[in-house]
Amino acid sequence: MKTFFCKGTLAAAVACLTLVVATRAQARSCSNASLRGKYGQNISGEVLPGPGVVLPQNGIAMTTFDGKGTFTQEDFVVIDGVPQTSGFQTGETGTYAINADCTGTATINYPDGSFINLEVLVVMDGREFRTVVSLLNMAGTTAPANIGSSGVRVDEGYGD
Numbered sequence: 001m002k003t004f005f006c007k008g009t010l011a012a013a014v015a016c017l018t019l020v021v022a023t024r025a026q027a028r029s030c031s032n033a034s035l036r037g038k039y040g041q042n043i044s045g046e047v048l049p050g051p052g053v054v055l056p057q058n059g060i061a062m063t064t065f066d067g068k069g070t071f072t073q074e075d076f077v078v079i080d081g082v083p084q085t086s087g088f089q090t091g092e093t094g095t096y097a098i099n100a101d102c103t104g105t106a107t108i109n110y111p112d113g114s115f116i117n118l119e120v121l122v123v124m125d126g127r128e129f130r131t132v133v134s135l136l137n138m139a140g141t142t143a144p145a146n147i148g149s150s151g152v153r154v155d156e157g158y159g160d
Contacts, residue, residue, distance in 0.1 A: 030102035034126035036067030037155045045147030047079055047136065055080040057147055062088075062154075070095055073108060098122055106131065114138045127153045 043059035059077035073092040077084045089110075096106035104120040117135035122128075129151045136145040 028102070028125075029100045030098050030104075030122045030126070031100065032069045032096065032098050033067045034098055034102070034122045035065040035071075035096065035129060036126070037065065037153050039063045039065065039129065039151035040154045041075075041149045041151040043075070043077065043147065043149040045133070045145060048144040048146065057145075061149070061151075063151060065096070069097060071106075096120060105134075112139060114140075 039062070041061040041063060043057070043061060045057050047055045047057055049055065057077060057079045059075055061073055061075035063071055063073040065071045071094050073094065074088045074090045075092065076088050091111045092108055094106055094108045096104060098104035098120065102122040104122065106118040106120050108116045108118070115135075115137050116133055118131040119134050121130045123130065131149045131151075133145045133147040136143050136147070
């Protein structure tokens, strides 16, 4: 009887652990809805416009995701010590696609036709994200870049 009770208890414990692990795995599943609301970003890296030329870049951005695959953004960027605009650049729009494993892609579109493709990683259940530039096309010219960003949701109550 004691052996039967121990085996039954062990089976129940394993079943509970399986449910807990499955629930946690489901909670970590991502989608476009994982990014919604306003996120403040820190942007840093380097633009590499030619052989041996390295231009440091730093910036900040406010990005608003709709949870459905589109966003708007305004940013202020400094390249090689020179501000790229006199204030925050507005009018940026984009699209994004987040996979169930919390990886994804995004494209930022600028009013002048320039665009940036990004690889995206959603972390902290959508409260934060990370990006790396995979393609930088400014005014029709593609330049190699080593630029990344980190974003944190600034309106924690959005949709929660």
